[in-house]
Amino acid sequence: AQTVTQSQPEMSVQEAETVTLSCTYDTSENNYYLFWYKQPPSRQMILVIRQEAYKQQNATENRFSVNFQKAAKSFSLKISDSQLGDTAMYFCAFMKNSNSGYALNFGKGTSLLVTP
Amino acid sequence: DAGVIQSPRHEVTEMGQEVTLRCKPISGHNSLFWYRQTMMRGLELLIYFNNNVPIDDSGMPEDRFSAKMPNASFSTLKIQPSEPRDSAVYFCASSFFRAREQFFGPGTRLTVL
Numbered sequence: 638a639q640t641v642t643q644s645q646p647e648m649s650v651q652e653a654e655t656v657t658l659s660c661t662y663d664t665s666e667n668n669y670y671l672f673w674y675k676q677p678p679s680r681q682m683i684l685v686i687r688q689e690a691y692k693q694q695n696a697t698e699n700r701f702s703v704n705f706q707k708a709a710k711s712f713s714l715k716i717s718d719s720q721l722g723d724t725a726m727y728f729c730a731f732m733k734n735s736n737s738g739y740a741l742n743f744g745k746g747t748s749l750l751v752t753p
Numbered sequence: 754d755a756g757v758i759q760s761p762r763h764e765v766t767e768m769g770q771e772v773t774l775r776c777k778p779i780s781g782h783n784s785l786f787w788y789r790q791t792m793m794r795g796l797e798l799l800i801y802f803n804n805n806v807p808i809d810d811s812g813m814p815e816d817r818f819s820a821k822m823p824n825a826s827f828s829t830l831k832i833q834p835s836e837p838r839d840s841a842v843y844f845c846a847s848s849f850f851r852a853r854e855q856f857f858g859p860g861t862r863l864t865v866l
Binding site: 670679680681682683684687689728732739740741742743744745746 | 784786797842852859860862
């Protein structure tokens with residue numbers, strides 16, 4: 638079974654600063670996908686960014702980017718120019734590439750607080 | 754476009770009662786997932802369906818839990834009888850089969866007294 642570890646239960650950052658959230662995972666698979674989901678106080682799960690394991694280039698979505706280190710099984714999320722609306726729980730998730738299904742395996746989450 | 758729809762948004766019930774949670778996936782999606790979120794265990798998969806067929810129900814805690822998908826636009830998760838430890842937020846998510854992005858509903862917060 639794949640395990641996803643987020644070692645930072647809580648983090649805080651000042652508005653406009655940059656913050657990096659850590660995620661490591663354990664798998665014997667070679668083909669898989671990694672995701673970061675955001676869960677604001679509204680409780681809605683929102684996809685932030687995704688990375689295909691076969692791609693060497695790190696994914697970027699506006700202010701959000703990842704540092705994907707396949708050999709180290711590390712997948713960190715960098716948020717640049719942090720905004721108050723970025724305050725949320727952030728979940729790292731793993732999805733193996735399978736013909737039978739694509740369920741997500743989540744980490745325990747990191748609570749991010751953006752302060753003025 | 755309407756996203757994934759879940760009902761009810763909140764449910765409070767007493768131990769021993771039957772609880773039914775409902776989900777309408779995004780039109781055209783053919784994979785549906787039920788997840789449960791608790792403080793202790795985080796987000797965990799309960800069951801998922803492809804083309805209305807259950808593929809993996811290994812996450813279903815015990816026989817008190819059952820899920821059905823009678824057609825492509827509707828799924829239910831039933832707990833009978835409910836227990837206080839079932840208190841959690843239950844999410845439904847849908848996707849195109851073999852697509853990698855899952856779209857989540859707003860969740861149902863269940864409280865069993």
